[in-house]
Amino acid sequence: MKSKAIFLDRDGTINVEVNYLHEPEKFQFLPRVPEALKLLQNLQYKLIVITNQAGIAKGIYSMKDMEKTNEYMIQQLKMVGVTLDRIYFCPHRTEDHCTCRKPLPGMIIQAAKDLDLELAQSWTIGDKLSDIESGIRAKTKTILVKTGYGEEEIYNLQKMVESTEKKNQTPLFTAENLWEAAEIIQKS
Numbered sequence: 271m272k273s274k275a276i277f278l279d280r281d282g283t284i285n286v287e288v289n290y291l292h293e294p295e296k297f298q299f300l301p302r303v304p305e306a307l308k309l310l311q312n313l314q315y316k317l318i319v320i321t322n323q324a325g326i327a328k329g330i331y332s333m334k335d336m337e338k339t340n341e342y343m344i345q346q347l348k349m350v351g352v353t354l355d356r357i358y359f360c361p362h363r364t365e366d367h368c369t370c371r372k373p374l375p376g377m378i379i380q381a382a383k384d385l386d387l388e389l390a391q392s393w394t395i396g397d398k399l400s401d402i403e404s405g406i407r408a409k410t411k412t413i414l415v416k417t418g419y420g421e422e423e424i425y426n427l428q429k430m431v432e433s434t435e436k437k438n439q440t441p442l443f444t445a446e447n448l449w450e451a452a453e454i455i456q457k458s
Contacts, residue, residue, distance in 0.1 A: 272388035275355070276310050276455070277378050277405060279396030280321040282418015283448060285343070287397075292331035294342035300417050302449035307352045309452045315393075316355040316385060320377040320404070326361035333361065356381060372396075373403035373438075378410065395451050399423050399439040406438055411458075413451040414441040 281287050284307075286298045307317055319340075325331045340357050347354060358377040360370040370376035382389050394405025397418030405412040414420055414427075427439060445451040 272386050272391075273316050274314070274391035275316040275318050275381065275385070275387045275393075277318050277320050277381070277392065277394040277408075277410060278448075279372075279398065279401045279418075280319050280343075280357075282397035282420070283395060283401075283415055284319070287418040290325040290330045292325060292335040292339055294339050297339055297342050297346075299346070300447060302447065304347060304350045304352060306448040306452040307347065308350065309449075309456060311352055313456060315455075316387065317352070318355055318381050318385070319357040319359075320372065320381070320394075320401075321357070321359045322372050322400075323359045323361050324363045324371075327363045327366060336361075356385065372398075373400040373407070375404050375408035378404060378408035382408070393455055395445075395448065397423065399427060402441045403439045412441040413443045413445050413454060415445050415447055415451055417447050420444075 278284055281291055284303050286300055288296050311317060323336050326333055344354055358381055362368040362371050381387060389409050392410045394401060394410045395413045395415060396402060397415050397420040402412045402414050414423060424444060443454050445454055
């Protein structure tokens with residue numbers, strides 16, 4: 271039987287948005303994130319981080335820097351009983367035209383293959399419309415959180431005229447934060 275998953279953006283969804291975060295000492299969870307992840311884990315969802323990390327291609331930080339930051343996050347979550355099942359990242363810039371950079375669904379599709387996931391029973395949560403579009407393209411349910419860039423993205427979405435772009439970026443739900451998103455999923 272296939273598993274269900276929560277696909278989580280990292281910066282602005284799990285942790286405080288820090289432009290090009292690559293130093294573990296600057297990593298800080300947003301309020302109630304560990305509790306939200308614990309709730310989702312208890313609901314039998316696999317927890318998968320999908321994150322664009324263009325700072326690597328731009329030479330701002332190295333792959334090793336990103337891995338250290340991710341490892342710090344993993345260790346902090348382990349201390350509260352939360353295990354991330356996988357982290358996928360795109361190290362490319364938009365102009366690299368890769369297939370993994372959100373809003374394309376490449377990381378979600380790869381995770382579904384690697385972990386035998388049922389995408390129709392899965393959720394994508396992020397603070398940007400590109401996260402939502404990635405989830406919609408992969409045929410997951412979606413939640414836009416208002417943390418990180420979320421408030422600005424909701425404003426941008428409201429300004430869009432009816433268009434294909436808006437249709438591909440309109441989340442199923444919006445939530446104040448990851449905790450509220452986890453509560454929405456629990457009730458669904």
